[in-house]
Amino acid sequence: MYLTVATKQDIEKAGVDIKQVQFYNSEEIVLARQLSKGELKVAEGKVRIENGKSIEEIIIPANTPGICELNDEKTLKVSFDTGDGKSIPFLVERKGDMATSGSYFKIGAKKWERTARGQQIGKVDYQGQIYNLVRGANSRLMIDKSILNKVDRNTHVAKGRKL
Template structure:
């Protein structure tokens, strides 16, 4: 019986320590007026897998990271960003655009921006999702480092998540009264 209670308590403790991830949204940015300095302090995570791939040209052999696979006799470089991969804000390439890096190299980043008509877990507007140079019917073209990669169409729905710690947030207004004296 003691083992069951101990297991339950340890499980509860572990569950309480895990981050509670929510979508990063345009509503959050507007509500808290995040600037570049504030964004650099936020830890971002991917909501789902992103896979980038490109065909290697003849004689091209240097693969910095990722893996090489053979598809229909062609060599293909794949870069996989698993769900939950942590990333950091690098810079803002334009209004409502975030360059998020998932590697130590600052020039290796993906661009995210608010998707119209999208809602977060709690109904917030404008979930930040992966942006591409161009979306085709079933794939998109993104720039990563100095190369262009294709990514499956489902990557358009991969969003940024953040750990929001809501410890009894209360909006409170304080008015100090000066008092009143007899005339």
């Protein structure tokens, strides 16, 4: 199920640490950046040559499990891979200027640009580098519905009292 502001509040009210919740991305996310010649050896993602340029791609398939590394009122930074700086921001989706309880957490970017073909490309800080968000601009955070059904029960059976 999609994570909404209300769902996040319900989880927190139940005393569950949001950093202990398993998250998933709703769509495939593809980050890409052009590499300089000196960076070719350092690239961790998949490298491909396109029009004579070296492009590094990071692919996060849909429904990849992730963990929350940063939690504040409007942003959750979720990491789908091990290593420093490998987290992606998900921001509360706004309807106009308002965030409502039904608002989803949608992938965020430092800046959005439109291509000549009208496609939205986001600029995302990942591993200390700026990547283009070439696929997954509408990706939202999801959680396993069973987290909402977790109940901590403290049971005590009385032994009775005799005279």
